Amino acid sequence: MGGKDGLWPGLYIVAAAALWSTIGVASVYSGNPIMLGLFRSLFASLASLFIRRVLNRASVLTGIALGVLFSAYPLAAVTAGVGLAAFLLYTAPPLWTTLVALGMGEKPSKRGVVGVSLVIIAITLIGAQTIKGSISLIGVLLGLLSGTSYGTYIALARRFARVGNEVDVSWGAIPYTLIITAPTAIAYSIITGSWRPIVNPALWGVYLGIVTTVIPYRLFAMGVSRVRASTASVIATVEPVLAALWGFLLFGQVPTALTLIAYALIITASTIVYFEGGLDGFYEDGQSSFSNWAFVCRCIIDGNTNIASIRFMNTTAVMNT
Secondary structure, three states: OOOOOOOHHHHHHHHHHHOOOOOHHHHHHOOOHHHHHHHHHHHHHHHHOOOOOOOOOOHHHHHHHHHHHHHHHHHHHOOOOOOHHHHHOOOOOHHHHHHHHOOOOOOOOHHHHHHHHHHHHHHHHHHHHHHHHOOHHHHHHHHHHHHHHHHHHHHHHHHOOOOOOOOOOOOHHHHHHHHHHHHHHHHHHHHHHOOOOOHHHHHHHHHHHHHHHHHHHHHHHHHOOOOOOOHHHHHHHHHHHHHHHHHHHOOOOOOOHHHHHHHHHHHHHHHHHHHHHHHOOOOOOOOHHHHHHHHHHHHOOOOHHHHHHHHHHHHHHHHOO
């Protein structure tokens, strides 16, 4: 179905995902991915303080989880490759659906288990290549750390939003990312004995704030209000695909055949989980889908906190439309 302007609403989400896919590119071009994470936190915090100033358990814990992501992901993009880092980030929703279900006494469905199994196979294929040295082991570990911090944030946000802290885990969490990004940047500078380059990562930090936040927020908002959450989530999986394309075109990062298979498995796993959330809810007891929470949290991580806050309050309603 087309939008009011005759365009398929999904095109807006594709455009937003295309801009998000350049986060890894910015990480490489910044020349200092550690400082880039700091500047990203700093600029985002300055904006968020004008909207929501809060100090509570929900905001601090979710902020710390995001801080780890902000620090680890740029490093993963530099050491593992732009495409691989993006795909490893997308392993979080399928994996954490099962982990959270087990931790909270919820029973994951069969499709969820299939999704997790596919991700495990994908990680195994990638891990096997680190043994041969064709892929950086440190880069893969950083990519998995990014995915783990992303999954941790999703789980925490889901838990706190259930009791009415949806804004605290969105705008309220951003300033507390500095708990991680600031010490990490300082420690890195002391260990390496260099505080430079600073100007370049600062400029790319502005890029992340505008081109990968403000502009895609507007595009995403235009599209997400006209499609189901599960559909939007699947459309947004073009992000890692495009990230891999940028890695190839800009940096000559050519994925191996095994890596391409791993990419396909991760996309398949994410699609299975997302579509299931849009149809029946991830959990068999009918609770809100973890995959839809992952979709909301992705908006927050990319800076779309306005639409994400709305989604937090209406996730269940969106799933049932």
